[in-house]
Amino acid sequence: MAPRLSNSTSGLVGAVAPVTSSAILLIAKVPSKRSKTRLCEALRDSDRIDLASAMLKDAVDAVEGTVSLRRQENRGAVAKIAYYSLPGEAPLLRAIISSVQKGHKDSTPWELYPIPDVSAGLGVILPNGVDIARRVCGAGAVAVIGMDCPLLSTGDLDSAISYAQKGE
């Protein structure tokens, strides 16, 4: 399969995306005052932003760990895609991802794609994200994760990809 050109609007514009057999799609809400609004009563605005950032970092960390693990064990490349809300907030997202990547050796770049219409609902957002992973990154198996569950580990993500690849 020939390398494909990433058409990311805010991430790796013009960069050649690696050919991958699988991808991890992170549905990332960029931390803002609108994050975790159901915790308004329990947390100040700044705390809610901190919590959202912490959970996003943990999700990114789990992805980085999975990709690194699979690379070390020669189980194929995995594309990392952040499908993010709040277009225009890519620099913040990129900064968060970079801060996590510092703890991982030989980390590969992420592909960042803004969600065109957040109000469309998950029934539209998720298929679009998976399509991006397949079309642009050439991924077969795609694992989709959110950023609200800090208990999700590298092992879980690795299992998810392995199962989906077995199904191919």
Place this chain on the structure above:
Amino acid sequence: MPRRVSERSTDGDDDDSKNRENVQYTNTRPCLFVSGGSYIQPVEDGGYCLLSLPHHIPASAAFANIPWSSSTTCAAQIESITSQGVVVTNPGASRCSVGDGSDENGGISPHSRQDFFDVDTRHDLNKLEEEVFGRFFLGCRLVDIFGAANFEVVQGVGRWTVDFVRKRRVEHKRWFVRAGIAHLIWYALARKRH
């Protein structure tokens, strides 16, 4: 997480009592495990936080007609994928099934947990704190009276989130100490006045 999967009994045993157990069990977690296919990690509120799809499932079909943000989201997602002819693996169910010998290799990640939850509400946040630092009792976390956290749990939770929880706990302790000091001052002043 409501489920209606009694027909998906894990061991194929027709015994009533065993089926009842399975129904009870599947009322909390779906029991579908076979190797290959899709993988889903349910969370407590009925949703899910991880889903993998093999290449042959069209994304549009996989996510069609899912009642999002409801207590049946995960169940509907599993049904949607199985209707595409793909088996769905749920690590929580598989882990449970290891003991009854219905899944030879376990089929699960050793890191998997059965009690995943999103952190969306005050209840979730308190639960996360309890998981990490134990129960709150007279201003102290029982597990954490001397500053030690519940390491087994901490290892399973992302470190940034643990840091956030730890920071919040310190703030709680400070607040508790300040409130105690203010109370002592008020008490001393009141005694002096009388």
